[in-house]
Amino acid sequence: MKNLVPSMENYTRCSDTNDPRDSFKLPKGKGGVSILWPNSWTNNVKKLKDGNERVIAILITTSQDICIINAYMPTCNTDSQYEYRECLDIIFDIIQKYQETHKIILCGDLNGTLLDSRNNKHDKILKSFVSEMGLSTGVNKDERHSFFHHAWSSSSQIDYILVNDKNLISKYNIDEKSSINLSAHTSVSVKTTIEIPANTKPANKNKKAKFKLQWDEMDKRQYNNLIQQDSISVIAENNVNTQMDMLKGPKWKASPEVQILLRSCRDLYKQWQEVGKQKDHPMATMLRNEKRKLRSKIRMEQAVSRQNLYQQIMDNPNSQLFYRLINRNRSNQQTSTNCLKIDEAYNFVPEEQRKSFAKYYEDLSVPKENIYENGYLNLCKIRQQLYEQAMDKEAEDPEQFTETEVMKAIGKLNTKKSADESGITAEHLQNSKSTVSPVLTSIFNNIILKRTVPVSFKFGILTPVLKKTKRSNYYEQLPGYNSYTYYWKNF
Structure with a gap:
């Protein structure tokens, strides 16, 4: 296409x-889909990995952002x-992801007509879909046909440009x-009400995103000022669980x-x-309504990110993407696995899966005297009794932590280690000792005074260590399901 x-x-x-291609008898190519734009638009255009061999889509950044979907239907x-x-279904998913932020344009050979003169199985499905999604030609529908059989035995209107906003089209x-024209199709064109400014600045194709934080080059003053903004409200809170929630902040880079929705929710609260x-x-x-919008927007962005990763794995499978998939699946932001294998039986019901996990970990937490050596078990019981006695004595006036002790403890943390489930590393704390120490001191003193351990302290990251000879112990593809349907074989 570039040569043409x-x-x-x-x-x-x-x-x-x-x-599949047979070298003995090569079939005629079926064609495909293509979207073209001037070279000057390149910096304003983003190719989406959503779709398949018959459906492609791009995003165009302008005064009104546009999502163009091109389809060659069967x-x-x-x-x-x-x-x-x-x-x-693929087109539906793309529209659902971008309809709130972009104007939608669906075009191509849809191999189904919106005219009342024909009503085969494709026509019925297409009419129902267009009605459900609120799509139209934007102006009065043109009744002329766009497809003419080579033998002139039939003709129909099956090529369309449809939009979700009628104001987007001024001429059809x-x-x-x-x-x-040697094609069986004629061209369909529209004039839109949106102008796309040319951006002649060439795109920097060699630019790579930096994922590693450059702590030596950071602006410590600005970093501490950002933390200081929320420190006062955290210290003023008495509930340790609320303090931890306020301290953690968002676990992802919010768009x-x-x-905007987060700020709106905070102001309304x-x-x-x-x-x-x-x-x-x-x-x-x-x-409640604003929170509902926020959750919907987050789920939409997570779905886009998830589909992009899946498409990368399908296009270029490698070990790096495999481990990235594992990291995403272990995150509590992602959806749960589709299936669990429990006692040699497959379980797809989420409620039953939760009960199975709860039963397993409940069983782990129950003391089992027969699995410990008696001397060690008795020593643990003695330590527990001594701890309880010491706590009873200090209940009236417990000894509290000081900011100096907390700062000293922060200074002893090992650096260059993995982040926790909130994305916080030792470097985050060490580069803001004087700012976070009052907050952490307040939290730990509240734990002593209230005798309550924050819920977040009871969470951690479980990382399955894959062995070359026992890889199937951790995941297995379920027969009859796609490559992303995994289940735990062993707890």
Whole structure:
């Protein structure tokens, strides 16, 4: 495509890329999908990995961000409705991800018509989909046909440009069949109300993201100022669990859209708090609705990130992506596994899976005297009794920690180690000793005074260590399911 149109950049996939080829008799190619844009737009365009060989999509950054989806739908034949629905499901997922932030344009050979003159199985499915997604041609529908059979035995309108916002299109045109057009299709074009400014600055293809924090080059003053902003509210809180939640902060890099929703939720909560946290107050309803928007936006961004990783694994499988998949699956932000193998039986019900995990860890927590050597067990019991006696004596006036002790403990932390489940490393604390010490001192003193251990202290990261000869002990692909359906074989 680049050779044919050198002045344009393109994003192209062929519909028969993954079909097997027989060198004895090569079949005719089925074509594919391609989106082209001027070279000057390149910095404003992002190619999406969503889709398949028949569906591609790009994002264009402009005054109104646009998501363009190009589709070459399967032709109508025996049992083709299953593949047709599969392609529509992919288009549905893309629209769901980006409809809140982008204007949607769906175009291509949809191999189904929106005209009332025909109503085969593809037509019914397409009409239902377009109605459900709120898509249209934007202006009065053109009744002219866009497809003409080579033998002139039939014609129909199956090529479309559809949008989710009618104001996006100012003109819609289907060209007449021309004698110099050797294709069975005529061209369909629209004029949009959006102008895309040219960006002539070349993209820096060699630029790589830095994932390793450069602690030696950081601005410690700015870093401590950012922490200081929330320190006072943390110290003022008496509940240790609330303190820990306030201290941890977000575990991911929030997008600008999510940050706006977070600030809105925080402001609404303060206003609701000022009126006494009344459950039936209108402010409570507004807060719930805003939280619902926030959760929806986060889930959407996580879904995009997850699909991008899956597509990378499918396109270029390697050990690095494999371990990245394991790291994502062990995160509490991700969804649970689809299946557990318990007592040689497959269990797909989430509620039953939770009960199985609870039963397993409950059994682990129950003391079992027969698994310990008697001398060691008696020593543990004596230590426990002495600890309880010491705590009873200090209950009235317990000895508390000082900021100096906390700072000294921070200084002894080992550096260059893995982060915890909140993404905090020893370097984070050591580069902000004077700022975080009052907060940590308050938390640890509250633990002593309240005799309550924060829930977050009881969490940790479990890392399965894969062995070359026993790799199947940790995951296994379930027959009949896709490559991402894993289940724990051993707890």
